[in-house]
Amino acid sequence: MAEQEGRTTTRAGAFDDLAKGLATGGVSRRKALRMLGAALVGGVLASVPGVAWAARPGGRQGCPIVGQVRVRGKCTCEEVGTTPCGGQCVSTTCPSGQDYDFGSCECVCAFTPCPEGQFYNFGTCQCAPVGQCTVAGQCSAGGVFPSCAPAPFDCLCVGSVEGAATCAAGGFRCEDFPPCESTAECEAQFGSGYFCQAPGSGCCGQICVPPCGAGTTTLGASSTGKTNAG
Numbered sequence: 561m562a563e564q565e566g567r568t569t570t571r572a573g574a575f576d577d578l579a580k581g582l583a584t585g586g587v588s589r590r591k592a593l594r595m596l597g598a599a600l601v602g603g604v605l606a607s608v609p610g611v612a613w614a615a616r617p618g619g620r621q622g623c624p625i626v627g628q629v630r631v632r633g634k635c636t637c638e639e640v641g642t643t644p645c646g647g648q649c650v651s652t653t654c655p656s657g658q659d660y661d662f663g664s665c666e667c668v669c670a671f672t673p674c675p676e677g678q679f680y681n682f683g684t685c686q687c688a689p690v691g692q693c694t695v696a697g698q699c700s701a702g703g704v705f706p707s708c709a710p711a712p713f714d715c716l717c718v719g720s721v722e723g724a725a726t727c728a729a730g731g732f733r734c735e736d737f738p739p740c741e742s743t744a745e746c747e748a749q750f751g752s753g754y755f756c757q758a759p760g761s762g763c764c765g766q767i768c769v770p771p772c773g774a775g776t777t778t779l780g781a782s783s784t785g786k787t788n789a790g
Contacts, residue, residue, distance in 0.1 A: 693717035
């Protein structure tokens, strides 16, 4: 309300000055018409809430970005260590192995070539040994599993009934492999490297699981669409 009253007072003063200028001859008729038109348009726009709000700067002291202030006539982010991105001042400090992407305004993996026998894991933004797992994923975590091999294998770290975190093939159908009690049982039926998956690890439950890079054997003609990743 006070802001609106201030604008009204300012416009009234402008009209008074215009009238005095016309009376004394200090303002030409053409110039007076231009000044009057500008004042009327400005008043109408200022009375529209959406237009008036849009005209306000995002930062302080007339700066366009939220979080900016004017220093020596130049708009700059007020908080130390921040820079403009996406219409606001943001921190560009990222965890180790990541760079700040100004296109998406977020930290992304800073890809680097890996030594022989390793691959770049975009889940951790680090190089990791191919086929090795230190932690087993859990289906209850929303189907997010540590990767243990690069594309096109798309292999996942899951747990075995014996307790070890193992690198398993990904993308196979749950119905493609039978339930099991031990890894020895799976190896006897499918071959070396197959193992019995621990319940609660992969989303298929306690079944025989192929190792990373192995082909799959289809046991059923129909498909439920469910895979070990969810």
